[in-house]
Amino acid sequence: MARLAMAIDLAACVGCAACAVACKLENEVPAGDHRLWIRTTESGIFPDLTVEFRPEQCLHCENPPCVPVCPTGATYQTQEGIVLIDPEKCIACGACVAACPYDARFFHEDGYVSKCSFCEHRLKDGRLPACVETCPTLCRSFGDLDDPNSDISIALKEADRIDVLRPEQGTGPKLFYLNSPKKYGLNQEVAK
C-alpha cells in the first residue's frame, strides 16, 4: 500500500500563493477560512537578510493526534496515510481542532470540520493535488514514500536539508520542508 506524502522545497518557493488560490478554488473553501496559507518570515539584518516563504497545511501525520480523539470516527486515516474527515459523521465538537498541533483545521460554515485532504478526490482520478499541479516553480513534490522512484522520494534524496514542523510532538508529519533558507532550519526558535 502506498504511503502518500508531500515535500515543499523552500529554496524554490517564491511565495506567489498560487497553491493557496488553487486550493481555495479546487475545494471551494469558504471566504475567511484556509486549508493552506503562506507564512512569510524575514530574519536577519541587512545585508545578511533571509526571507522564507513557507506554505502550511495539514501534515497528514503518521500518528495523527486528531484521529483517536474524534468521538464519532468522522476523522480517519486511509490506508495510504491520508487523514480525512467524513462530513456526514462530523458533529463539529472541535476535539480534533484542539488536538491538532498545527492549527490545520477549521469549522466549515456548513457545520463540520474541514482541512487539507491532499485533494483525495483528484488522487482517485490519477491527478495530483491542486497545489502541486499549480506551483509555477515546481517546489512541491508528491507521491509514495515507499516507492524509491516517486517524485517525493527523489526530492527527499536530493535535498540538502529536510525539516518537519514540531518534531517534538512525535506526530510523524508527512509534509516535509526541504532546503530551508533559514540558517538553522525551521526549528531555530525552538533551538534558541
Next chain:
Amino acid sequence: MTTFYGLPNDHAFWHWPTLIHFVLVGLAGGMALLAAIRAWHDDDHSRLFALTALILIVMDFATLWLESSARFRLTHIWLFLSFRPTAYIWWGAMGLTVSAVMAFLISFKFGPKRLWGSIMAVSATIILLYPGLALAANSARPLWTPLLLAFFPLTSLLIVLGIGQFKWDWAKPYFLSLSVLSAVLGVMYLVGLAFGGLEAKEALKHFWKEGGIFYLIALLLMLLSPALLKRFPALAGLMAVVGAILARSLIIEIGQYQGLGF
C-alpha cells in the same frame, strides 16, 4: 517579521457555550455522584439529587446542541452509535447518557435503587473526569497540563458543595477540604508552568497577560471561602463557586493558545 497570505486556524475554537457546558457537566457529575451515594444508603433524598442531576444533564445536552454548528444535520446520533474509547468526548457522552438513565430510574422509583446507584457512581465519576481529560489530552497546548485531570473533578465537586452551602450542613467539612485543595492545585498549576520547559514558560506569560489577575482573584476566592464558612456559609459557598468557575473558564479559554514552537 512574519506575515501571512491566508491565515493559520489559530483562533479560539471553544467559546462561552463550552464554558457553560463545562460548568453544567461539573454540576451534573457532582449531583449524580451525591445521588449515587445516597441511593447506596437507601436514603430517600437520592430521588431529589437524581432528579436535579437529570435536569442538569438535559440542560447540558440542550446547550451543546444549541451551540453546535451541526445542530440541524443530526450527525450527533453517531455519538451514540459509535464505539470510540480513545475519544474523551465519547466517554463524556456515555457518562452523561448512562447517568441520565440511572437518574431517571432512581427519581421515579423504577427497579433496584442500589444497583442503579452503583452504576451511576461509575458514570458520575466518568462525567467528573471528562472535562479535565478533554483538556489534558491535547498535549500540543501547553496551558492544558495533566494537573487539570485533578483540578477539574475537584472544582466540579467544590461548585456542587458550594451551592449546597445554602442548605446542607453535612457538607461543611467536605467543602472546606475541597476549597483549600482546589486553591492549592490552582497554585500548583502556575508553579508547574513556571518550572516547566521553554514552551510552558512562554505559555505562562501568555496566560498571565490574558487573565492572570482574574485567575489570582479566583484562587483567592477559593482560598478565603473557608474563613467565612462558620458565620456566612452561603457567602462562603458563593465565593468558592465564583472562584472555581472563573479559574476553570480562564484555563479553558486562554488555554486554547498553542504557542507554536516553529
